[in-house]
Amino acid sequence: MLGFVLQRLLQALVVMLAISALVFAGVYGIGNPIDVLISPDATQAIRLATIAAYGLDQPLHIQYRDFLLRLLAGDFGRSFVFNMPVLDLILSRLPATLELTLVAVLGATAIGVPLGMYAGYRPDSIAARLVMALSVIGFSVPTFWIGLVLILTFAVSLGWLPAGGRGETAMLFGTAWSFLTLDGWSHLLLPAVNLSLFKFAMMVRLARAGTREAMLSDTVKFARAAGESDAVILRRHVLRLIAIPIVTVFGLEFGSTLAFAVVTETIFSWPGVGKLIIDSISSLDRPVMVAYLMLVAFLFICINFTVDIAYAALDPRLRVKGAA
Amino acid sequence: MNALLAVENLATHFATRNGLVKAVDGVSFHLDAGEIVGLVGESGSGKTVTGFSLLGLVDAPGRIVGGSIKLEGRELVGLPQAELRKLRGRRVAMVFQDPSATLNPVLTIETQMRLALEAHERVGAAAARDRSADLLTRVGIPDARRRLETYPHQLSGGMRQRVAIAIALLNRPSLIVCDEPTTALDVSIQAQILAQMKALAADFGTALIWISHDLATVSALASRILVMYAGRIVEEGPTGEVLRKPAHPYTQGLLDSLPSIAAPGEDLRQIPGSTPSLANLPEGCAFAPRCAFADAACKSAPATRRTATRAVRCHHPLGEVAWPL
Numbered sequence: 001m002l003g004f005v006l007q008r009l010l011q012a013l014v015v016m017l018a019i020s021a022l023v024f025a026g027v028y029g030i031g032n033p034i035d036v037l038i039s040p041d042a043t044q045a046i047r048l049a050t051i052a053a054y055g056l057d058q059p060l061h062i063q064y065r066d067f068l069l070r071l072l073a074g075d076f077g078r079s080f081v082f083n084m085p086v087l088d089l090i091l092s093r094l095p096a097t098l099e100l101t102l103v104a105v106l107g108a109t110a111i112g113v114p115l116g117m118y119a120g121y122r123p124d125s126i127a128a129r130l131v132m133a134l135s136v137i138g139f140s141v142p143t144f145w146i147g148l149v150l151i152l153t154f155a156v157s158l159g160w161l162p163a164g165g166r167g168e169t170a171m172l173f174g175t176a177w178s179f180l181t182l183d184g185w186s187h188l189l190l191p192a193v194n195l196s197l198f199k200f201a202m203m204v205r206l207a208r209a210g211t212r213e214a215m216l217s218d219t220v221k222f223a224r225a226a227g228e229s230d231a232v233i234l235r236r237h238v239l240r241l242i243a244i245p246i247v248t249v250f251g252l253e254f255g256s257t258l259a260f261a262v263v264t265e266t267i268f269s270w271p272g273v274g275k276l277i278i279d280s281i282s283s284l285d286r287p288v289m290v291a292y293l294m295l296v297a298f299l300f301i302c303i304n305f306t307v308d309i310a311y312a313a314l315d316p317r318l319r320v321k322g323a324a
Numbered sequence: 325m326n327a328l329l330a331v332e333n334l335a336t337h338f339a340t341r342n343g344l345v346k347a348v349d350g351v352s353f354h355l356d357a358g359e360i361v362g363l364v365g366e367s368g369s370g371k372t373v374t375g376f377s378l379l380g381l382v383d384a385p386g387r388i389v390g391g392s393i394k395l396e397g398r399e400l401v402g403l404p405q406a407e408l409r410k411l412r413g414r415r416v417a418m419v420f421q422d423p424s425a426t427l428n429p430v431l432t433i434e435t436q437m438r439l440a441l442e443a444h445e446r447v448g449a450a451a452a453r454d455r456s457a458d459l460l461t462r463v464g465i466p467d468a469r470r471r472l473e474t475y476p477h478q479l480s481g482g483m484r485q486r487v488a489i490a491i492a493l494l495n496r497p498s499l500i501v502c503d504e505p506t507t508a509l510d511v512s513i514q515a516q517i518l519a520q521m522k523a524l525a526a527d528f529g530t531a532l533i534w535i536s537h538d539l540a541t542v543s544a545l546a547s548r549i550l551v552m553y554a555g556r557i558v559e560e561g562p563t564g565e566v567l568r569k570p571a572h573p574y575t576q577g578l579l580d581s582l583p584s585i586a587a588p589g590e591d592l593r594q595i596p597g598s599t600p601s602l603a604n605l606p607e608g609c610a611f612a613p614r615c616a617f618a619d620a621a622c623k624s625a626p627a628t629r630r631t632a633t634r635a636v637r638c639h640h641p642l643g644e645v646a647w648p649l
Contacts, residue, residue: 216383222426225379226440226491227413236439240430315430316475 008308012301019297020071024064027290037080071294077287081280086291090273095175096166097265097272101257103179103192108199109250116207117234117242121215123208131204138201147194147267154190162187164269191268195261199253206249210242217241243314251307259296327394328498328531329355329378334391334401336370336377343603347373347386349555352628357498360525360532362542362563364578365552368599371535374552375501378533379418380408396498414444417492421504423484427476433460433487434472440491459490462527464520482513489521496528503535518544539578543567551575554600554610561634569643571636573615609639617642 038050051057055066070077076086116135119128155163167187170180178184214220215238223233262274269275273292280288312319336348348370355361363371376382378393380400393400395415400408420426428436437456441447447455453472460468463486476484485505492500502521506514522545525532536542542549542563549566551559551574559572570576577595597614600606606613612622621639628637629647641647 218420218422218425219428221381222418222420222488222491223428223439224381224409225412225418225420227409227411227443227495228439229409229443232439232443236435237428237431241428243430317429317477 008305012305015301016294016297019294020068021064023290023293024067027286027293076291076294079280079285079288081283081285081288086287089288090276090291090295092175093271093273093276095177096270097258097261097274099177099179100188100191100195100265100270100272101254101261103188104195105199105250105254105257107192108196108253109203109246112200112203113207113239113246116204117211117238119204120208120211121230121234121238123212128208132208135201135204138197138204141197143194143198143263144267146197147191147264150190150194151267161190163190164267166271191264191270194268195257195264199257202249202253203246206245207242210245211238214238214241240314244311247307247310247314251303251310255296255300255303258299327354328357328359328396330392330394331378332392332394334374334377334393335389336373336382336386337389338386340385340603345602346555346605347602348377350391351552351555351557352391353550353557353560355499355531355533358525358529358531359548360522360534360546362546362549363533363535363552364537364539364542364549366537366578366599368602369552370555370602371537371552372503375418375503375533375535378499378501379412379416380405381412381418410444413440413492413497414495415497416499416501417495417497418501418503419485419488419492419505422508423481423488423505424476424508426488427484429476432473432475433479436487437472437491437494440494444495455494456490459493460487463487463490463493463524464516465490481509482517485509485517486520489517489524493524493528493530497530499531499533500525501533501535504537506541507536507538514541515544521545539567539582551578554605555602556610556637557628557635558611558637559635565634569645571634571641571643571645571647572611572638573617573640573642574611576642577614609637 034047034051034054034056037054038046042050048057055063058066074087078084079086079089082089115131119131122128151163154161165187166176166178166184168181168183169176169178170184171177172180178188211234219241220233220237223237224230228237258273260274261270261272262278264270265272265274266278276288277292279285280292331354332352334348334351335346338345338347351370351374353361363374365371373382373386377388378395378400380388380403382388388401391401395411400411403411427433431439434453434456437459438447438449438452441452441455453469456472457468460471465471465483465486471479471483471487476487479487485508489505505521506517509517518541521532524530532545534542534545546563549559549561549563550557551566551572553572553574559566559570559575561571566575567579570579574595577593580593581595583592595614600610600613608623608625609615609618612618615622617640619640626637626639628635629641631645631647634645636647
């Protein structure tokens with residue numbers, strides 16, 4: 001187990017290094033930040049001074065080295081736009097995205113997996129067909145459109161739910177969370193539904209395919225031959241058998257939603273990191289972009305690691321010999 | 325002895341895209357309490373479907389379309405699934421061919437045994453553990469308490485099959501359908517399990533239907549043999565008699581194709597041709613196209629001829645037995 005963790009840690013370091021090179025090349029290597037930073041009518045002397053101040057007159061590999069050294073010191077730079085440390089900026093926005101993502105992905109899984117299992121268990125029933133039709137909609141209709149329809153229906157026409165913002169928040173661990181208040185939940189609901197529809201569709205399909213396969217397996221036949229009821233078989237046998245692909249997709253979706261909930265956050269003006277990165281790109285706020293991309297890579301490494309650990313918990317065959 | 329199981333004219337058909345497959349077509353046999361009967365035939369002869377029919381576990385598109393299955397006097401055909409479920413495991417259980425596929429790879433042995441127990445009664449964790457460990461010991465698994473905590477992949481193939489047998493025995497059914505339970509195992513393990521199975525069946529008073537394509541295994545175990553071909557039972561009788569003096573040319577063919585230690589190096593004799601597609605069986609005797617004795621009479625379906633202990637479904641039975649028409 002320790003060996004496994006060390007190996008993964010080493011891999012993570014390599015991945016982070018590769019990402020940092022890509023990010024550096026992508027964001028630092030291309031274009032000229034000076035044009036954004038100083039006014040066009042500045043003198044040549046000021047221009048050169050600024051270039052030197054940002055180290056942009058150095059050769060590329062020196063710039064990259066300095067960039068890495070700053071990263072190692074935990075210095076992601078200051079945002080051009082907000083003029084505050086980038087890390088603080090992102091961390092102030094992260095909880096909003098985190099709670100939105102958690103509600104969306106957990107909700108999609110908690111509803112999608114049982115429905116998908118039912119659709120796989122009784123594939124010819126009317127309920128199964130309805131579920132599958134819903135999943136086709138979830139897959140094929142664009143997020144932004146669904147978001148707008150949700151707002152039009154529930155916020156504008158019916159007036160049941162607010163159209164945007166985080167609503168009332170409460171403090172926990174020194175950060176503000178919406179899910180702790182009723183008003184927060186009312187704000188959370190629409191963007192979470194919007195965000196979860198695609199994931200719901202994916203979970204339904206995964207659970208359905210897995211259940212159909214498992215129901216034909218000898219394991220299920222043997223359990224039935226022992227007199228176990230279908231409800232017990234689905235809950236105790238099938239759910240465990242199909243858990244691995246579901247956990248995999250859960251991890252991937254959690255990561256990508258956390259990083260790229262851009263569309264939903266924009267539509268519902270949810271002040272999360274997705275909205276922050278879009279704003280940063282349009283205002284060429286480079287330090288924010290760099291820190292954000294590095295953070296996303298780090299998040300994915302953490303999620304994949306957790307998923308690997310979950311595999312071992314779910315499937316005893318994957319536990320390394322002598323681990324325990 | 326009182327009849328435990330009486331199967332009359334059982335017919336299980338599968339409506340497939342290629343037509344109606346009559347996997348089991350008019351099968352009749354009976355079984356006494358505690359009796360061990362071998363059900364023998366090539367792949368695709370309908371042995372396994374017969375077994376599943378007995379448990380009411382025929383999956384769509386298959387369906388029991390006719391006949392009767394009486395277990396301990398109770399008619400099973402037409403019984404609702406909820407009632408069948410209560411019988412499965414408690415009155416009639418089943419062991420499958422491949423133990424690595426039947427046991428759930430992600431649950432401990434203890435959990436799987438407990439689920440089988442809980443299917444029929446409320447049982448506490450400690451009691452379930454005691455009963456499971458006791459049965460594991462009886463099927464020949466040493467250090468049973470520790471084994472309960474293991475997962476199937478940590479056990480050998482033979483051990484896994486013993487666990488499956490223990491699960492089948494857990495609720496003390498009066499009949500266990502064993503679908504080639506030793507086929508996937510080493511020969512030495514096979515012999516052990518056969519001996520153990522025989523002893524356990526005697527101990528528990530459980531009747532066994534031993535499905536196999538292997539006459540040698542069946543002869544070591546069963547007191548009677550049923551030979552199945554193309555969805556029908558073509559020969560039936562006490563094991564010794566059927567093996568020494570087969571009456572159906574198909575049984576003779578099966579015996580001839582057994583490798584023999586007595587004549588090493590000789591080519592094995594084969595039954596010419598292959599099992600017919602069950603979707604379109606020939607008129608008359610299904611074995612006729614492969615049979616050396618076939619003639620014009622075989623164009624019509626043979627009736628089952630019976631003596632006191634034996635039965636054959638053939639126009640030209642072999643041997644000197646006086647078969648009544």
